[in-house]
Amino acid sequence: MKLLKNRKFQIILIIAVFIVVAVLSINRFSGVNIIRNIVTIPITWVQKGIKKADDYFTEKRFTKKQYQDLLEENEILKAENEDLREQNAGLSFLKDENQLLREALHLKEIFDGYDIIGSNIMGSDPGNFVYRYKIDIGTRDKVTLDMPVVAANNALYGRVYSVTYTTSVIIPIIDENAGISGWISKDNGGHVNIKGDIRYKEKGLCLIENVSDNVELVVGDVVETSGLGGIYPKGILVGVITQIFYDEITNERYGVLEPYVDFNSINTVFIMMEKLE
Numbered sequence: 001m002k003l004l005k006n007r008k009f010q011i012i013l014i015i016a017v018f019i020v021v022a023v024l025s026i027n028r029f030s031g032v033n034i035i036r037n038i039v040t041i042p043i044t045w046v047q048k049g050i051k052k053a054d055d056y057f058t059e060k061r062f063t064k065k066q067y068q069d070l071l072e073e074n075e076i077l078k079a080e081n082e083d084l085r086e087q088n089a090g091l092s093f094l095k096d097e098n099q100l101l102r103e104a105l106h107l108k109e110i111f112d113g114y115d116i117i118g119s120n121i122m123g124s125d126p127g128n129f130v131y132r133y134k135i136d137i138g139t140r141d142k143v144t145l146d147m148p149v150v151a152a153n154n155a156l157y158g159r160v161y162s163v164t165y166t167t168s169v170i171i172p173i174i175d176e177n178a179g180i181s182g183w184i185s186k187d188n189g190g191h192v193n194i195k196g197d198i199r200y201k202e203k204g205l206c207l208i209e210n211v212s213d214n215v216e217l218v219v220g221d222v223v224e225t226s227g228l229g230g231i232y233p234k235g236i237l238v239g240v241i242t243q244i245f246y247d248e249i250t251n252e253r254y255g256v257l258e259p260y261v262d263f264n265s266i267n268t269v270f271i272m273m274e275k276l277e
Contacts, residue, residue, distance in 0.1 A: 107270055110154060111233060115273040117141060121266065122167070131175045131201060135269065138166045148232050148272040155260035156180070156225060156236045157269050168271075172263055173238070174201040182208070182238055183226040190215035191226055194238060194257060204263055206239065208255030217244050217255050233272070 107116045119135040137143055149157040149170045158172040171178055180194040197207040211217060221241045227234025243256035
């Protein structure tokens with residue numbers, strides 16, 4: 001025991017152990033190799049892990065570069081797409097403008113005694129009149145009260161209700177303050193009165209009233225303006241009769257008219273200005 005505690009003996013013992021291990025390590029089949037493998041295998045795993053990590057970050061660096069290239073390419077494509085959108089918008093505007101001119105020309109051919117001026121519906125009148133709409137032309141464009149307003153398909157929209165320098169308010173035929181002298185468009189058709197009615201305007205319909213006994217009403221009949229009344233020229237399409245009923249109290253016939261104009265979707269209308277002789 002004393003010998004093991006001796007400092008010199010400890011040093012000699014350690015040196016002897018190293019010599020023995022060195023000699024045995026020369027033989028690759030010795031047990032010492034097992035010890036060495038136990039040490040070197042984990043080191044190999046660590047080296048492999050380091051290599052994989054290095055490959056991973058190398059790949060990430062490459063991917064990041066690719067990502068940056070994609071971002072730059074995307075910016076270029078976005079700019080090109082924006083240019084194409086602007087070009088398309090310009091072409092669309094020209095197409096709409098051309099279509100507007102064609103429609104105005106068509107109306108002018110039908111009503112050669114009138115100048116036809118196109119206008120855009122800006123929205124409803126700021127007041128409480130939900131069924132009165134503002135357009136973007138006014139007295140500077142020679143618009144005056146009660147000028148007829150039509151859609152592109154020669155369908156009656158209404159008339160000019162009020163005018164400012166740059167805008168006007170139009171009253172559609174479904175408004176209860178609107179009234180039209182109509183003509184049933186068939187042989188021996190006859191005159192009828194068309195007006196807006198609070199019971200029907202929510203559905204976009206009009207009422208036919210004051211029907212003479214000699215006038216035949218049939219569902220499906222087309223009604224146009226008669227030319228009487230001093231506002232609307234003859235021949236503007238108004239709508240189609242969809243229903244006929246009798247009032248048992250007054251013993252009078254009535255009809256329900258569906259206008260050719262869809263007031264919820266139309267955005268462009270035409271003002272009819274009578275030419276001065």
